[in-house]
Amino acid sequence: MTGPRYTRLVQSLPASVPFTGPETLERNAGRAFRARLGANENGFGPSPRAIAAMQEAAAGAWMYGDPENHDLRAALAAHHGCGPENIMVGEGIDGLLGYLVRLLIEPGDAVVTSDGAYPTFTFHVLGFGGALHKVPYLGNHEDPAALIARAAETGAKLVYIANPDNPMASHHPASTIAAMVEAVPDGCLMILDEAYIDLAPTGTAPDIDPADPRVIRMRTFSKGYGLAGARVGYAIGAAPLIAAFNKIRNHFGMCRTSQIGALAALTDQGWSAHVRAEVARSRSRLAAIATENGLIALPSATNFVTIDCGADGVFARRVLAGLIERGIFARMPFVPPHDRCIRISCGPDAEMVAVAEALPPALAAACTG
Amino acid sequence: MTGPRYTRLVQSLPASVPFTGPETLERNAGRAFRARLGANENGFGPSPRAIAAMQEAAAGAWMYGDPENHDLRAALAAHHGCGPENIMVGEGIDGLLGYLVRLLIEPGDAVVTSDGAYPTFTFHVLGFGGALHKVPYLGNHEDPAALIARAAETGAKLVYIANPDNPMASHHPASTIAAMVEAVPDGCLMILDEAYIDLAPTGTAPDIDPADPRVIRMRTFSKGYGLAGARVGYAIGAAPLIAAFNKIRNHFGMCRTSQIGALAALTDQGWSAHVRAEVARSRSRLAAIATENGLIALPSATNFVTIDCGADGVFARRVLAGLIERGIFARMPFVPPHDRCIRISCGPDAEMVAVAEALPPALAAACTG
Numbered sequence: 001m002t003g004p005r006y007t008r009l010v011q012s013l014p015a016s017v018p019f020t021g022p023e024t025l026e027r028n029a030g031r032a033f034r035a036r037l038g039a040n041e042n043g044f045g046p047s048p049r050a051i052a053a054m055q056e057a058a059a060g061a062w063m064y065g066d067p068e069n070h071d072l073r074a075a076l077a078a079h080h081g082c083g084p085e086n087i088m089v090g091e092g093i094d095g096l097l098g099y100l101v102r103l104l105i106e107p108g109d110a111v112v113t114s115d116g117a118y119p120t121f122t123f124h125v126l127g128f129g130g131a132l133h134k135v136p137y138l139g140n141h142e143d144p145a146a147l148i149a150r151a152a153e154t155g156a157k158l159v160y161i162a163n164p165d166n167p168m169a170s171h172h173p174a175s176t177i178a179a180m181v182e183a184v185p186d187g188c189l190m191i192l193d194e195a196y197i198d199l200a201p202t203g204t205a206p207d208i209d210p211a212d213p214r215v216i217r218m219r220t221f222s223k224g225y226g227l228a229g230a231r232v233g234y235a236i237g238a239a240p241l242i243a244a245f246n247k248i249r250n251h252f253g254m255c256r257t258s259q260i261g262a263l264a265a266l267t268d269q270g271w272s273a274h275v276r277a278e279v280a281r282s283r284s285r286l287a288a289i290a291t292e293n294g295l296i297a298l299p300s301a302t303n304f305v306t307i308d309c310g311a312d313g314v315f316a317r318r319v320l321a322g323l324i325e326r327g328i329f330a331r332m333p334f335v336p337p338h339d340r341c342i343r344i345s346c347g348p349d350a351e352m353v354a355v356a357e358a359l360p361p362a363l364a365a366a367c368t369g
Numbered sequence: 370m371t372g373p374r375y376t377r378l379v380q381s382l383p384a385s386v387p388f389t390g391p392e393t394l395e396r397n398a399g400r401a402f403r404a405r406l407g408a409n410e411n412g413f414g415p416s417p418r419a420i421a422a423m424q425e426a427a428a429g430a431w432m433y434g435d436p437e438n439h440d441l442r443a444a445l446a447a448h449h450g451c452g453p454e455n456i457m458v459g460e461g462i463d464g465l466l467g468y469l470v471r472l473l474i475e476p477g478d479a480v481v482t483s484d485g486a487y488p489t490f491t492f493h494v495l496g497f498g499g500a501l502h503k504v505p506y507l508g509n510h511e512d513p514a515a516l517i518a519r520a521a522e523t524g525a526k527l528v529y530i531a532n533p534d535n536p537m538a539s540h541h542p543a544s545t546i547a548a549m550v551e552a553v554p555d556g557c558l559m560i561l562d563e564a565y566i567d568l569a570p571t572g573t574a575p576d577i578d579p580a581d582p583r584v585i586r587m588r589t590f591s592k593g594y595g596l597a598g599a600r601v602g603y604a605i606g607a608a609p610l611i612a613a614f615n616k617i618r619n620h621f622g623m624c625r626t627s628q629i630g631a632l633a634a635l636t637d638q639g640w641s642a643h644v645r646a647e648v649a650r651s652r653s654r655l656a657a658i659a660t661e662n663g664l665i666a667l668p669s670a671t672n673f674v675t676i677d678c679g680a681d682g683v684f685a686r687r688v689l690a691g692l693i694e695r696g697i698f699a700r701m702p703f704v705p706p707h708d709r710c711i712r713i714s715c716g717p718d719a720e721m722v723a724v725a726e727a728l729p730p731a732l733a734a735a736c737t738g
Contacts, residue, residue: 003582004558004610005526007475013616021621023435036432045431054427054626058420061630062411062595066392091460095619106376120620127617157374189373213372226431229625241373247382248496250464252390252489255624256598257423261430 009107009129018120022329034327034358035351040166040196040304042226043347044278046261047271050227053264057257065256072263076234079266082210085239091253093195093218093233098124099249100216100235101158104189105130110154114142116167116335118193121160130158137338140168140298140306144180152185159184162193164200164301167333167343171301174206181208181215189241190215196302198224198272199279204301213238223303224272225265230258279303282346289356293363304345306333313339315366322362328355378476378498387489391698403696403727404720409535409565409673411595412716413647415630416640419596422633426626434625441632445603448635451579454608460622462564462587462602467493468618469585469604470527473558474499479523483511485536485704487562490529499527506707509537509667509675513549521554528553531562533569533670536702536712540670543575550577550584558610559584565671567593567641568648573670582607592672593641594634599627648672651715658725662732673714675702682708684735691731697724 022039026032036043045051069089077084090096097120105111107129113121115134125132133154135146142161151159161180164171177192184190194217197205208215216237222228232254235242265271286305287297296308309316313336320332320342332342344355391408395401405412414420438458446453459465466489474480476498482490484503494501502523504515511530520528530549533540546561553559563586566574577584585606591597601623604611634640655674656666665677678685682705689701689711701711713724 002556003607004473004613005556006472006613007478009475010472010613010616015612015615017436017615017620019436019620021433021436023439024437027439039433041433042431045428051427051430054430055424058423058427058630059414061420061423061598062414063405064390064408064410064591064597065600067386067388067390068393070392070396091619091622094621098619103375103379104373106378187371187374222433228433229430231434231622231624238372243384244373244375244379246384246386247379250460250467251386251388252463253460253600255600255627257626258624261427 013127016123018123025324025329033329035347035354036329037345037347037351037355038329038331039228040223040302040345041228042223042275042303043345043351044226044275046226047265047268049268049271050225050261050265054257054261057260061257063256064252065254065259067251069254069259072259075263075266080210080236082236083239086210086236086242088235088237088242088245089254090233090235090245090249092222092231093193093220094120095231095253096218096233096235097121097191098127099245100191101125101128101130102248103244104157110156111158111160112147112151112154112156113160114147116333116338117142117160118162118166119334121191121193137168141165141170141172144172144176148180148183148185151188156185156188158189158191160191160193162195164196164204166196166302167306167341168338169298169300169302169304169306171200171204174203178206178208181206181212184214192217194218195220196223199276199303200301210236211238213241216241221262221265224275225262226275227258227261227265230261231255232258232262279346282352285352286344286346286355289352289359293359298341304343306341306343308341311340316340316342318366319362322365323358326358326362328358382496385492387492394693394698402698404716404723405698406714406716406720406724407698407700408597409592409671409714410597411592411644411672412714412720413595413644415595416634416637418637418640419594419630419634423626423630426629430626432625433621434623434628436620438623438628441628444632444635449579449605451605452608455579455605455611457604457606457611457614458623459602459604459614459618461591461600462562462589463489464600464622465587465602465604466490466560467496468614469560470494470497470499471617472613473526479525480527480529481516481520481523481525482529483516485702485707486511486529487531487535488703490560490562506537510534510539510541513541513545517549517552517554520557525554525557527558527560529560529562531564533565533573535565535671536675536710537707538667538669538671538673538675540569540573543572547575547577550575550581553583561586563587564589565592568645568672569670579605580607582610585610590631590634593644594631595644596627596630596634599624599630601627601631648715651721654721655713655715655724658721658728662728667710673712675710675712677710680709685709685711687735688731691734692727695727695731697727
């Protein structure tokens, strides 16, 4: 008896995983991390109102969530000044990116992104057989003009940009992104991943007509709202594109408790302001720690700080390994020249103290290693 | 400017939805249901231990869930006497079916199921362009011999059977399913959907070597464990097939709270026994209500009772509409001849009283309608 017959595409795919979770590292090391600062989770936590709503909803977990995500979509539409027909809720931005790629990409279709940008998007593109074209960053910024030029050149169906950017923490002002939308080639869809927008400076989010067929924005409750584990992302876009998700999505894929928690979090903008202030404080603290250790903290528009270790990828990997050994879960960019950096998430004071304590010996070990 | 360029397959797909949720019906009607008995949810609720664990986990929702689902897979492996490499956890059976179809089916590939069987499986097969071949039920049972014969005839890559069955509530004994596995044609994978197995009579689940490459079993926390809203399903199968999911799945797709809730539920088999007893009592109550109203309750191996209304689909649809008007959320099979039936989920006493009160006037209205 033979095994299952996979598609040709699946046979060609590696068994890759975009990210290794901290739990895996903890199991391998046989001990828990002292500071969980590698996945840009929000250690300041979700709104107490969201926690209370989820606790109250726990006993009702026997009910499926509303497959239309009606209440959450209505609240998001009011929040963004658009219609619910412009909002699609899904299992995190990761889930929505998977659906979006599936809607547009068949084997060989061109997709443009930046070299070193979000690996889960790349994972989905390759998973549907897309032909990936990668544009270099311009310094520490994604390069809108180069992305658009490559999209035009390759006849791409999708062009991806994150603003603010991960892993470099940089951002473009709203006007640059708005100009990029205007330049999107005919028949190409721009994905504007705004996972970190809630933590960015005022003036980072452009004013885009939600009915504009050239762009789809991705937002999430994972970062600013502190609900990464609840898996609630949403897309804002033109109604026909939003409706197309219904052709393929897992209609009953959303957790009921997550729908309820996200709705409660959205109503607590006071907590969001508190989180923004705490994140700003933590960013400054991380920058100071970097400086004290002779390293360069890059400007950050996110809830993490990318720290230039001042040498090459080999050295930065040593620094990162030293931090992990010392109980600090952090990560680093995958590709040169960004891999001269490490990336540390913002977090509460105790975690910052842990970083301040672990970085000097990690650096010393990296220098002598 | 044109809109996005969808794949040819997506362009050909209807904007169908496998099921309308009760919340949509409630919004349309402008009032809440008195009894929520249409989606085979488990109104007896999850284990109090699971509720407590999820409440305690709510504040930690800022952390992503473990992408390996390590702890839950380890516990499930111990529970089933297999290795964690034989277990894949996913966003409900619905999510896992979508991944499985994606792994195997390219446009035109043959897939065999029963006419009237689980529509979400059909949705996924059509969503990946599979050529669907439907075999009629044999009375109220899926027909293993006919499914296997059709799979052989069409060179199918997948053949689907649910045991116990939804929507007919029937079941085959373990020996019949074991014989079906032995008869699976070379190169075909059998999907054994056991969503309702926790509520079936002893002797319904066959003993299958988890390393057998001919079959993949689907299980869920949605039915017996009362955690439908937490979206936790799992597959049991040969290690290479389980590993293949890692090529395409949404690695961070699971809610952290759901992982924790499912793990706690699994440890509380006392609660599961309590639920089984309550479901059995409710099944008898629903059967008695049917009999009192001159209808025939089909034997049930599930947490719902399929009731033959004694006429055709037009009549059963009228009865169902009458129930819905009277505040009872129920559903019915989609295709003839099963659509002579309505389908009512088991539930607590108050819900059974509501059904007992609503059915006579619903029937009377259907007769005169």
